[in-house]
Amino acid sequence: xxxxxxxxxxxxxxxxxxxxxxxxxxxxxxxxxxxxxxxxxxxxxxxxxxxxxxxxxxxxxxxxxxxxxxxxxxxxxxxxxxxxxxxxxxxxxxxxxxxxxxxxxxxxxxxxxxxxxxxxxxxxxxxxxxxxxxxxxxxxxxxxxxxxxxxxxxxxxxxxxxx
Amino acid sequence: xxxxxxxxxxxxxxxxxxxxxxxxxxxxxxxxxxxxxxxxxxxxxxxxxxxxxxxxxxxxxxxxxxxxxxxxxxxxxxxxxxxxxxxxxxxxxxxxxxxxxxxxxxxxxxxxxxxxxxxxxxxxxxxxxxxxxxxxxxxxxxxxxxxxxxxxxxxxxxxxxxxxxxxxxxxxxxxxxxxxxxxxxxxxxxxxxxxxxxxxxxxxxxxxxxxxxxxxxxxxxxxxxxxxxxxxxxxxxxxxxxxxxxxxxxxxxxxxxxxxxxxxxxxxxxxxxxxxxxxxxxxxxxxxxxxxxxxxxxxxxxxxxxxxxxxxxxxxxxxxxxxxxxxxxxxxxxxxxxxxxxxxxxxxxxxxxxxxxxxxxxxxxxxxxxxxxxxxxxxxxxxxxxxxxxxxxxxxxxxxxxxxxxxxxxxxxxxxxxxxxxxxxxxxxxxxxxxxxxxxxxxxxxxxxxxxxxxxxxxxxxxxxxxxxxxxxxxxxxxxxxxxxxxxxxx
Numbered sequence: 001x002x003x004x005x006x007x008x009x010x011x012x013x014x015x016x017x018x019x020x021x022x023x024x025x026x027x028x029x030x031x032x033x034x035x036x037x038x039x040x041x042x043x044x045x046x047x048x049x050x051x052x053x054x055x056x057x058x059x060x061x062x063x064x065x066x067x068x069x070x071x072x073x074x075x076x077x078x079x080x081x082x083x084x085x086x087x088x089x090x091x092x093x094x095x096x097x098x099x100x101x102x103x104x105x106x107x108x109x110x111x112x113x114x115x116x117x118x119x120x121x122x123x124x125x126x127x128x129x130x131x132x133x134x135x136x137x138x139x140x141x142x143x144x145x146x147x148x149x150x151x152x153x154x155x156x157x158x159x160x161x162x163x
Numbered sequence: 164x165x166x167x168x169x170x171x172x173x174x175x176x177x178x179x180x181x182x183x184x185x186x187x188x189x190x191x192x193x194x195x196x197x198x199x200x201x202x203x204x205x206x207x208x209x210x211x212x213x214x215x216x217x218x219x220x221x222x223x224x225x226x227x228x229x230x231x232x233x234x235x236x237x238x239x240x241x242x243x244x245x246x247x248x249x250x251x252x253x254x255x256x257x258x259x260x261x262x263x264x265x266x267x268x269x270x271x272x273x274x275x276x277x278x279x280x281x282x283x284x285x286x287x288x289x290x291x292x293x294x295x296x297x298x299x300x301x302x303x304x305x306x307x308x309x310x311x312x313x314x315x316x317x318x319x320x321x322x323x324x325x326x327x328x329x330x331x332x333x334x335x336x337x338x339x340x341x342x343x344x345x346x347x348x349x350x351x352x353x354x355x356x357x358x359x360x361x362x363x364x365x366x367x368x369x370x371x372x373x374x375x376x377x378x379x380x381x382x383x384x385x386x387x388x389x390x391x392x393x394x395x396x397x398x399x400x401x402x403x404x405x406x407x408x409x410x411x412x413x414x415x416x417x418x419x420x421x422x423x424x425x426x427x428x429x430x431x432x433x434x435x436x437x438x439x440x441x442x443x444x445x446x447x448x449x450x451x452x453x454x455x456x457x458x459x460x461x462x463x464x465x466x467x468x469x470x471x472x473x474x475x476x477x478x479x480x481x482x483x484x485x486x487x488x489x490x491x492x493x494x495x496x497x498x499x500x501x502x503x504x505x506x507x508x509x510x511x512x513x514x515x516x517x518x519x520x521x522x523x524x525x526x527x528x529x530x531x532x533x534x535x536x537x538x539x540x541x542x543x544x545x546x547x548x549x550x551x552x553x554x555x556x557x558x559x560x561x562x563x564x565x566x567x568x569x570x571x572x573x574x575x576x577x578x579x580x581x582x583x584x585x586x587x588x589x590x591x592x593x594x595x596x597x598x599x600x601x602x603x604x605x606x607x608x609x610x611x612x613x614x615x616x617x618x619x620x621x622x623x624x625x626x627x628x629x630x631x632x633x634x635x636x637x638x639x640x641x642x643x644x645x646x647x648x649x650x651x652x653x654x
Contacts, residue, residue, distance in 0.1 A: 015589070015590060018590050021586060021590050022590070025332065029332075032339055032354075035354060036339075039351065039353050039354075040351065044620055045620050045622060046611075046612040046615035046616050046620055048346040048348070048351045048353060048612075050608075050611070050612065050615075051338070051342065051604070051607060051608040051611060052338075052339060052342050052353060052354075055335045055338040055339050055604070056335075056339070058331055058332075058334075058335040059332060059336065059339070062328040062329070062331040062332040062335065063328075063332055065328045066326065066328045066329055066332065069328070086589055088384075088385075090384055090387065091381060091384050094381070094384060095381065095582065098377075098557060098578065099578065101557075101561075102561060102571070102574050102575065102578055105561065105565075105571060105574065106571050110561075110562075110565075114558050114561075117554065117557070118554050118555075118558060121550075121553070121554035121557075122550060122551055122554055125384075125387055125549065125551075125553060125554065126551055127550065128550075136551055140551075140555055140558075141558075144558060144559070144562065148212065148562055148566075154212050154562060154566045155565075155566065155569050156565065157565060157571060
């Protein structure tokens with residue numbers, strides 16, 4: 001099952017983790033409501049907190065409604081688990097690789113980080129061996145660098161690990 | 164009028180501007196065609212690159228990408244049943260069945276010509292109606308801008324996804340994200356939690372790239388093993404008799420597209436849905452049933468979503484309110500170049516308006532030319548394996564986000580929005596309302612508070628103003644109608 005396939009509420013059972021997620025959104029709405037009121041209290045209708053409070057009210061109502069509706073939906077199928085359907089290994093692995101990439105981009109610079117990222121990503125996702133992965137990575141990065149850095153003069157992060 | 168023509172022809176006469184528009188259209192067609200890359204993402208990435216450019220150059224490039232990208236989404240919708248853009252979802256309903264019958268080339272040719280017709284109608288509506296609308300909008304008070312912002316948010320929240328409540332939630336979330344930072348009227352901190360990084364707010368471009376680009380990459384991971392279907396496109400230019408036969412339908416649906424595009428908060432996808440519905444109603448006995456390869460369905464979708472481009476420029480230029488997600492990004496670009504779109508634009512900077520009309524016309528012509536050529540090359544690029552495409556999208560997203568303020572913090576925000584966007588999409592929420600909330604939220608906030616301050620916080624007087632002023636009353640009734648229609652449909 002593709003977890004992102006669009007189905008109406010009426011058709012589908014609850015997806016794994018959906019109740020928790022909608023619960024978290026409701027909790028976040030409560031927090032937003034608290035901080036919205038905290039901006040300037042409810043002192044005036046033209047205060048800096050007035051629209052945030054209004055938005056928070058809509059967030060609370062819509063998230064509570066969604067939470068109740070989600071709770072009433074049929075439970076997920078027995079063989080559909082959160083880790084298999086929503087966060088499969090490939091998603092977790094790729095999210096970690098991407099996070100590592102952006103966390104290291106300042107230290108190692110755009111070129112080195114991006115080359116490593118492209119290489120490992122293409123190796124894992126395309127699965128045609130390390131040689132092809134590095135060749136594709138180098139070519140793609142070269143095109144990106146020429147177009148954006150040299151043609152469009154876009155500033156890219158420099159390595160500061162040597163500083 | 165002679166000045167208008169002079170400004171209109173700037174983009175045509177200057178070789179560099181001509182080149183930028185053509186290149187933008189060409190790039191837009193391919194960006195719009197590739198699933199996972201969206202026009203909104205392409206424009207939002209490119210905005211950051213054009214910071215140091217002359218405003219005319221930036222506008223030329225973005226107009227080309229917009230026009231090309233909206234059209235380009237139809238390519239993969241027809242060839243691979245994977246819409247390259249949300250507005251091409253309806254195109255796939257009849258385009259892909261035609262491709263399965265071996266009529267891919269006919270379908271692409273017809274969609275290209277009808278996209279050109281639609282684009283032209285949208286531009287004519289922009290050129291003719293925008294000056295009228297701009298005079299009218301000078302009468303707008305802050306409360307009217309507030310109601311416009313609410314209308315924009317309502318339309319997107321109500322027309323998104325499987326659940327109205329989820330759409331409203333996302334719009335509300337976007338409003339809150341747009342409030343982060345310093346209050347523009349009093350400089351009071353909102354949702355900063357005492358951190359310096361949040362004082363400047365979350366750049367909406369970073370949020371946009373995260374919610375649209377990064378989230379989509381993670382969604383596509385679930386389809387990493389799906390092989391694209393190979394097509395063999397042949398001759399694609401449709402016969403004149405075929406074009407003439409469907410021209411009336413194309414004009415009708417283009418009109419729908421231009422009007423829908425002009426409404427703040429709506430775009431080509433909604434225009435395409437309404438146009439498809441119209442085509443079904445006016446064609447009771449099609450040669451081929453709708454959904455099985457009806458030319459009428461294909462024409463309605465493509466004419467309307469390209470007409471919506473010109474329509475979307477109307478509220479953007481005359482009201483300073485985005486017509487859709489792409490024009491929301493373009494407003495940001497105009498601000499960065501020191502231009503404030505709005506009612507005074509036509510009086511203070513008329514050259515920019517007519518220059519934009521000229522750009523769009525040129526871009527529309529380029530859609531016709533590029534659309535009818537290069538299909539074989541296009542097929543090869545479109546079939547690029549996802550295993551290569553997805554990492555490239557992430558690198559491009561990082562480049563675009565970093566370029567906003569040369570700050571890696573923005574890249575972190577982009578990633579965070581991407582992860583949140585992935586879970587939101589997985590659980591049936593739409594991310595487009597979030598971006599419009601980020602754009603329209605601040606407008607709603609400032610307009611409302613100015614309106615409230617002008618009546619010394621007397622809510623009674625504010626409400627009286629909403630029913631006693633004709634313009635405000637029309638807007639209030641418009642909002643009420645949208646709500647009533649939505650509630651009726653949901654029963």
